[in-house]
Amino acid sequence: MKAVLCPNPYRDRGMKTAQSAERILRGAGIKTVMCLPFQVEGGSVELPRHLKFGNTQEELKSADLLICFGGDGTILHAAKDANARGIPILGVNLGSVGFMAELEQGELSHLSRLAEGKYAVETRMMLDVRVRRDGRTVFSDIALNDAALTKGAAARMVDLEIYGDRTLMSSFSADGVVISTPTGSTAYSMSAGGPIVEPTAENIIVTPICPHALSARSFVLGGERLVAARMGRMARKTAYLSVDGGRAFRLSGGDTVELKRSAAKTRLIRLTGRTFYEILNHKLGGA
DSSP, rough: OOOEEETTTSSSSHHHHHHHHHHHHHHTTTEEEEEEOOOOOOEEEEEETOOOOOOOOHHHHOOOEEEEEEHHHHHHHHHHHHHHTTEEEEEEOSSSSSSOOOOEEGEEEGGGGGGGGGEEEEEEEEEEEEEEEETEEEEEEEESSSSEEEESSSOOOEEEEEEETTTTEEEOOOOOEEEOOOOGGGTTTHHOOOOOTTTTTTTEEEESSSSSSSOOOEEEEEETTEEEEOOOOOOOOEEEEEEEEOOOEOOOOOOEEEEEEEEEEEEEEEOOOOOOHHHHHHHHHHO
């Protein structure tokens, strides 16, 4: 068995947690290789000189699993490469909340169970996201958590029409809208007032952000739906689309953001046997 270890150097200072995990894994007979989940800007963080880092995409070709050390953002960043090869991911939480991570920093001893096959793999749905402009696709991505369409820095709201299978569901002015998977229901969507949905469900959640309308509410749709958010014409307004918290794509008036369930899935390793409700109560203090 081979494990690719991806530590976030901004979260795992000096790669101490990743190195501790590496010792446990090697002691259990698992081959390991260390890779950075993203390119580190020169001088922004000091990397241990004795460590050698492989190329993530190359190493994943022969890997059995990927272990991420950081917050949910680290997992979201690494998931695309792992999903392309059907490789399951195990998260070690070094962030503040970390809903997708299976282990906390003090639970690294559980890693030895991987060599014995004492773990389960949980499948999570993803969303294909694209922006249509004048009949052509100008942006596409894939989301594990969500796609957030938000207004720019100016205080002006954006006018939105939300469609389900090309039928108008709702129209409103708002700071934006979050369209999420069940996995993403505990992230931005929840903060915007959306419902919490079991992460293994197959639903699409549409949550307006600060809508200026009494009738604008969250929708929980079946996973087979095609969801579209159409922008109103924007004079002197700006709006942006961010997928899984990534770099924002600037939208133009009249753009349509389309989302549908992806054929791709994220596979998360489960070691502890903790239920979603136990994690929810622990992370959110009984909320």
